[in-house]
């Protein structure tokens with residue numbers, strides 16, 4: 353089974369995140385880069401599928417040179433090899449363009465399953481899986497909290513607003529996961545050592561057959577017009593309970609006309 | 612004025628409040644035209660008219676709801692091609708965003724997600740980085756496809772008699788790739804829907820067990836609100852995952868959010884930070900949730916929550 357897991361490096365949510373004043377894109381240099389949390393669940397699921405059905409797990413990342421840290425971590429968790437799509441021409445790409453670029457890179461790796469997180473913490477667009485399914489013309493098994501594979505049949509539980517749907521398809525497919533699906537493993541010391549020797553192929557626009565006119569900030573289908581810090585929340589009132597904490601909150605709520 | 616397509620969000624014919632919000636927004640930007648997919652239109656049409664849907668495209672074929680997402684995008688793409696709307700609005704739920712994503716690819720259009728307002732010229736306002744930054748963005752290419760966060764726009768009644776038009780669409784094999792074999796609807800009971808509620812009361816790890824969630828439910832009921840939970844509580848199985856608030860749960864933006872026994876981790880805050888008024892009960896004065904609150908009490912929730920419920924009920 354050829355399993356490709358999409359891993360995005362994002363600024364650590366614990367560090368201050370900001371947009372750059374010159375081009376309104378995310379300031380990736382300002383914050384520590386980490387693997388998008390949900391992608392760790394995608395990596396774990398990819399490894400589980402490999403353990404159960406055999407095959408190979410390839411990490412595919414599109415991002416700046418610094419994303420290699422995240423790639424090494426994914427390899428340390430147990431992925432076999434990686435493809436790093438990196439080119440200045442890709443900088444500032446929006447969701448539509450990212451899905452195109454990743455589609456092209458998938459043309460190079462081939463796949464039976466593409467697994468990814470259902471949303472990234474920086475952009476929070478949550479559209480990439482659906483876009484890839486549409487572009488590749490393969491089934492969309494997304495928002496999965498449970499996946500079962502049997503031969504070329506795939507069954508999953510898709511989390512919905514009202515509960516869940518049981519869905520079925522045939523491979524190849526695009527699968528996105530939510531965090532209820534598993535518990536990601538930590539890289540072992542052995543894994544970290546082994547990761548250093550695992551192959552990481554870097555691809556530029558030309559290598560991946562990506563048309564430069566379809567990617568990058570200047571060609572994006574969307575643009576940020578302006579941005580500003582949200583007005584700070586006024587400092588609230590914090591009291592220590594002295595046996596009347598509940599009554600005090602009730603008073604506050606009454607003053608705000610909630611009761 | 613140009614048509615603005617609004618994809619109706621409904622569960623088995625029950626229209627979600629976000630749809631009324633989108634119709635209101637659409638009529639500010641142009642003329643709202645609702646798009647209905649699946650069964651149950653007859654029971655919902657009055658409501659759509661009441662909130663200003665001058666037109667409704669009805670695609671009642673149940674085949675459209677038997678496959679994951681793709682058929683809805685195919686239908687919308689056909690309407691975009693035939694009617695050339697000025698924009699397409701969908702709700703920024705997980706599924707709404709997926710529909711928007713596929714539609715963007717099909718029509719070669721830009722897509723904006725998690726939008727909290729749209730003004731003239733289709734400038735969309737986003738609240739990003741957990742509410743810390745307000746950004747405005749525009750679609751440069753194609754038809755703007757905009758996913759709007761529930762509870763961002765106040766719905767306004769604006770009576771209209773919808774002109775109905777039946778539409779049908781031919782699905783490709785690719786559209787039928789992922790089949791929905793069963794829909795499991797988890798009961799929400801009598802309480803308002805979490806993403807739509809004006810008041811949300813959420814419990815976290817501090818609540819200590821499934822049986823204690825009754826405290827949270829009682830408090831929510833006294834306020835006529837919905838119940839939410841942190842991931843720690845849903846992971847522990849104390850409350851179903853459909854009620855999880857946060858980055859990987861639901862994003863809520865109620866008038867009042869009450870966090871009980873929740874520390875306020877960044878992933879939780881991402882789902883509730885834009886609530887208008889925030890109240891917290893937590894025994895740890897250092898809990899990050901207190902950075903957000905309008906009113907906070909440091910103390911034991913097992914004392915404070917029942918007292919609060921009682922006080923509220925007394926005041927009724």
Ligand SMILES: Cc1cc2nc3c(=O)[nH]c(=O)nc-3n(C[C@H](O)[C@H](O)[C@H](O)COP(=O)(O)OP(=O)(O)OC[C@H]3O[C@@H](n4cnc5c(N)ncnc54)[C@H](O)[C@@H]3O)c2cc1C
Nearest residue numbers: 389815816817841842843857858859860872874879894912
């Ligand atoms: C990929 C990923 C996605 C995530 N998505 C989400 C998400 O969508 N939503 C979410 O909520 N979290 C999410 N998290 C988890 C998040 O990081 C936190 O672990 C979680 O929010 C903690 O829940 P909590 O506040 O209930 O528990 P804790 O952090 O353990 O806090 C419990 C609080 O209760 C207080 N307390 C205990 N007993 C009492 C008492 N008797 N009276 C008063 N106070 C008491 C404690 O002081 C403490 O502050 C995610 C994490 C990851 C990695």
Ligand SMILES: Nc1ncnc2c1ncn2[C@@H]1O[C@H](COP(=O)(O)O)[C@@H](O)[C@H]1O
Nearest residue numbers: 358359414468469471472477478479480
């Ligand atoms: N640049 C990227 N490189 C690799 N994977 C990505 C990239 N951007 C997004 N993804 C994947 O797509 C998922 C959803 O991202 P998004 O649609 O941006 O919220 C992420 O969890 C990743 O798995």
